[in-house]
Amino acid sequence: MEEQKKQYDLEEHYAQLEKTITAANLPVELGRVRAAFELADRSHAGQKRKDGTPYVSHCIAAAIITAEMGLDEDAIIAALLHDCIEDTSLTHEDIARNFGTAVADIVEGVTKLTRVQYTSVEEQQVENLRKMLLAMAKDIRVILIKMADRLHNMRTMAYQSEVKQRIKSLETMEVYAPIAHRLGMQKMKWELEDLSLQYLDPSGYKAITNYLNERMDTLETFMADIKGKLQSRLDAEGIQCTISSRIKHVYSIYRKMYAQKLDINGIFDLCAFRVIVDDISDCYAVLGIVHDMFKPMPGRIKDYISTPKPNNYRSVHTTVIGSEGIPFEVQIRTWEMHVTAEYGVAAHWKYKSGTNGVKPGDEEKFAWVRRLLETQQESDASDFLSNLKIDMFADEVFVFSPKGDVINLPAGATPIDFAYSIHSAIGNSMVGAKVNGRIVNFDHVLQNGDIVDIRTSKNAPGPSRDWLALAKSGSARTKIKQWLKKERREENVMNGREMFERELRANNIAPSDIMADDILPLILKRLAFQHIDDLYAAIGYGGVTATRTVNRIKDELQRHQSDGQKTAYDKITEQAERRNKRQRHAVHGVLVEGLDNCLIKFSRCCTPVPGDDIIGFITRGAGVSIHRKDCENYRNSPAENKGRWIAVGWADRITDEYTTTLVLVSTQRSALVMDVATVLNSLNAKVRTLTARDVENNRSTATITVEVHSLSELRLIINRLSAIHGVYRVARVGSAEAKADYDKNQLAQ
Numbered sequence: 069m070e071e072q073k074k075q076y077d078l079e080e081h082y083a084q085l086e087k088t089i090t091a092a093n094l095p096v097e098l099g100r101v102r103a104a105f106e107l108a109d110r111s112h113a114g115q116k117r118k119d120g121t122p123y124v125s126h127c128i129a130a131a132i133i134t135a136e137m138g139l140d141e142d143a144i145i146a147a148l149l150h151d152c153i154e155d156t157s158l159t160h161e162d163i164a165r166n167f168g169t170a171v172a173d174i175v176e177g178v179t180k181l182t183r184v185q186y187t188s189v190e191e192q193q194v195e196n197l198r199k200m201l202l203a204m205a206k207d208i209r210v211i212l213i214k215m216a217d218r219l220h221n222m223r224t225m226a227y228q229s230e231v232k233q234r235i236k237s238l239e240t241m242e243v244y245a246p247i248a249h250r251l252g253m254q255k256m257k258w259e260l261e262d263l264s265l266q267y268l269d270p271s272g273y274k275a276i277t278n279y280l281n282e283r284m285d286t287l288e289t290f291m292a293d294i295k296g297k298l299q300s301r302l303d304a305e306g307i308q309c310t311i312s313s314r315i316k317h318v319y320s321i322y323r324k325m326y327a328q329k330l331d332i333n334g335i336f337d338l339c340a341f342r343v344i345v346d347d348i349s350d351c352y353a354v355l356g357i358v359h360d361m362f363k364p365m366p367g368r369i370k371d372y373i374s375t376p377k378p379n380n381y382r383s384v385h386t387t388v389i390g391s392e393g394i395p396f397e398v399q400i401r402t403w404e405m406h407v408t409a410e411y412g413v414a415a416h417w418k419y420k421s422g423t424n425g426v427k428p429g430d431e432e433k434f435a436w437v438r439r440l441l442e443t444q445q446e447s448d449a450s451d452f453l454s455n456l457k458i459d460m461f462a463d464e465v466f467v468f469s470p471k472g473d474v475i476n477l478p479a480g481a482t483p484i485d486f487a488y489s490i491h492s493a494i495g496n497s498m499v500g501a502k503v504n505g506r507i508v509n510f511d512h513v514l515q516n517g518d519i520v521d522i523r524t525s526k527n528a529p530g531p532s533r534d535w536l537a538l539a540k541s542g543s544a545r546t547k548i549k550q551w552l553k554k555e556r557r558e559e560n561v562m563n564g565r566e567m568f569e570r571e572l573r574a575n576n577i578a579p580s581d582i583m584a585d586d587i588l589p590l591i592l593k594r595l596a597f598q599h600i601d602d603l604y605a606a607i608g609y610g611g612v613t614a615t616r617t618v619n620r621i622k623d624e625l626q627r628h629q630s631d632g633q634k635t636a637y638d639k640i641t642e643q644a645e646r647r648n649k650r651q652r653h654a655v656h657g658v659l660v661e662g663l664d665n666c667l668i669k670f671s672r673c674c675t676p677v678p679g680d681d682i683i684g685f686i687t688r689g690a691g692v693s694i695h696r697k698d699c700e701n702y703r704n705s706p707a708e709n710k711g712r713w714i715a716v717g718w719a720d721r722i723t724d725e726y727t728t729t730l731v732l733v734s735t736q737r738s739a740l741v742m743d744v745a746t747v748l749n750s751l752n753a754k755v756r757t758l759t760a761r762d763v764e765n766n767r768s769t770a771t772i773t774v775e776v777h778s779l780s781e782l783r784l785i786i787n788r789l790s791a792i793h794g795v796y797r798v799a800r801v802g803s804a805e806a807k808a809d810y811d812k813n814q815l816a817q
């Protein structure tokens with residue numbers, strides 16, 4: 069081994085790459101390739117492979133494999149540089165400056181794939197991981213270079229630790245070999261499988277190779293004999309053909325032993341023959357001749373020419389029994405089918421690099437690739453191949469859980485979708501999310517390969533209605549709706565009522581009008597609800613829409629004649645018009661008895677909101693100040709002010725928001741402000757100010773000023789805040805119990 073290390077000749081290895089390129093007749097500018105090699109060599113200087121060779125030897129080897137596949141110049145250059153972004157100081161910009169953006173993009177793509185960690189072996193997970201790699205690659209050359217990289221690493225796996233050998237082999241067997249299969253690259257698949265098996269089941273692998281080696285002479289004699297017979301018969305029939313024979317690859321024998329529970333002596337068809345002809349009609353002619361010469365085994369004829377495999381593999385297979393009673397397989401195909409079978413997707417560069425470039429009709433021939441891969445709509449046909457883009461999973465995105473599970477979500481999915489896909493309990497208790505270690509908003513759009521970590525809390529407020537718009541998957545939305553329906557009746561009723569009344573007003577119907585005893589039961593019956601709150605709740609959680617509901621109510625009103633010629637709808641519309649006139653005199657949503665357009669202000673001592681019982685106080689020169697009837701200032705008003713209190717009321721139609729202040733008392737807790745903010749945020753409350761102070765007796769108080777539309781909205785906020793861990797009470801300013809707390813808080817400031 070020592071001697072071999074010293075003997076490694078970098079220039080000789082590089083010359084091999086040039087030779088491969090020349091032999092494959094690739095239209096490649098060798099100067100650029102040389103420059104890429106030198107850059108890789110400089111960048112990886114000092115780094116060594118486990119086998120003792122300079123690191124760049126791996127880069128050359130990967131480039132040779134891509135050249136053997138027949139990939140283009142940019143791909144070969146990218147293969148030489150494929151580890152530069154990950155393992156050296158070179159950046160995307162450096163590579164772009166020297167070799168163009170296309171090369172830099174490919175290298176970056178390979179780097180991203182390299183960073184994907186393989187951990188799981190569960191079948192569903194593995195399939196998702198394969199899809200993730202393909203989806204991430206975007207450019208097909210990225211995945212092909214990654215395959216070349218993996219193939220060389222597997223070839224040199226002997227120098228790695230036993231643990232690494234097993235992990236890498238398992239990953240190769242589970243992820244990369246199936247991708248090679250999917251892309252139709254049979255040769256790559258076989259080699260990857262055999263290399264992996266060698267480390268995954270060393271004794272099983274050895275048993276098969278030993279068996280084959282022991283019988284090598286017999287097998288070779290047998291193959292030469294059959295091949296000779298085939299050749300002379302086909303020559304006699306005047307069919308132009310090339311015949312090759314091989315022993316089947318180790319893993320296919322191994323799999324057969326397991327599948328059929330056979331000992332190796334029970335596996336007969338160890339040998340396979342391949343007859344390659346010029347056209348399809350010859351394929352079937354050869355099949356007939358083979359069956360005339362040897363007895364076919366029933367059920368073993370497979371016509372993948374008339375019915376190609378999904379990866380576009382085409383050939384006719386048959387298994388026949390030779391003169392000594394030994395079965396063997398014959399595969400018959402054309403040259404074109406052969407190249408496609410060996411190199412799969414990569415075969416298309418082979419065609420392209422032929423002397424004539426892309427021929428007319430090639431596009432049609434590669435229709436299957438197009439189905440597999442999306443092409444950019446380039447007018448220039450020669451760009452067709454180099455612009456192959458993978459679009460197999462454009463409507464899906466694949467992300468990791470922190471444990472390494474691969475989760476498959478619809479494109480555009482957010483952390484909300486992710487959380488619900490794990491478990492509805494995770495979604496319902498979600499309070500935050502991290503993507504790749506960084507905190508993100510709930511509307512953050514996930515990308516392939518992201519690692520998503522959901523933070524949950526026992527005190528989580530639960531999903532909010534907004535989440536419905538942020539979730540992309542139907543299942544997440546269903547789970548959110550279920551939760552909202554079950555857990556948020558109170559809130560649903562309130563929100564539903566607001567949406568419903570807004571919609572009514574938009575249709576010029578006053579909410580109070582349909583509440584009449586002669587109308588409401590009809591409407592509820594028609595809409596199939598027991599109680600008006602059930603209707604509100606249904607609108608609130610999204611079970612029915614307000615628009616649809618109101619449209620049906622309009623129909624109902626118009627159908628029921630009442631009040632002579634006028635329908636109920638006409639009547640209601642008229643009432644609404646009359647009221648609109650009156651409404652104009654309301655100021656800030658408040659009507660003052662006997663006074664139009666007077667100056668209105670809301671007292672800061674009790675901050676009333678619509679729904680509160682209110683009373684007005686005629687101030688000196690500052691209009692009418694509005695108080696709650698339970699305000700201390702009203703209840704303890706001195707006798708001389710009696711005459712200045714005046715009746716006021718809320719208008720029917722209120723759209724304004726009203727500022728009101730709450731005082732909260734809790735045990736002393738550092739996270740109090742955060743919990744309060746979380747609750748308010750989940751309710752979409754508009755917070756004007758939020759201050760918290762520690763006061764005596766290990767208590768904290770918080771003063772919260774919010775804007776609300778109505779008392780019911782405010783009550784909901786109070787209920788939620790009261791439910792926070794450690795909170796003793798939440799009170800509105802103006803009430804006796806809040807006064808002391810409020811004063812303390814003010815003093816502390």
Ligand code: MN
Pocket residue numbers: 126150151217
């Ligand atoms: Mn590599």
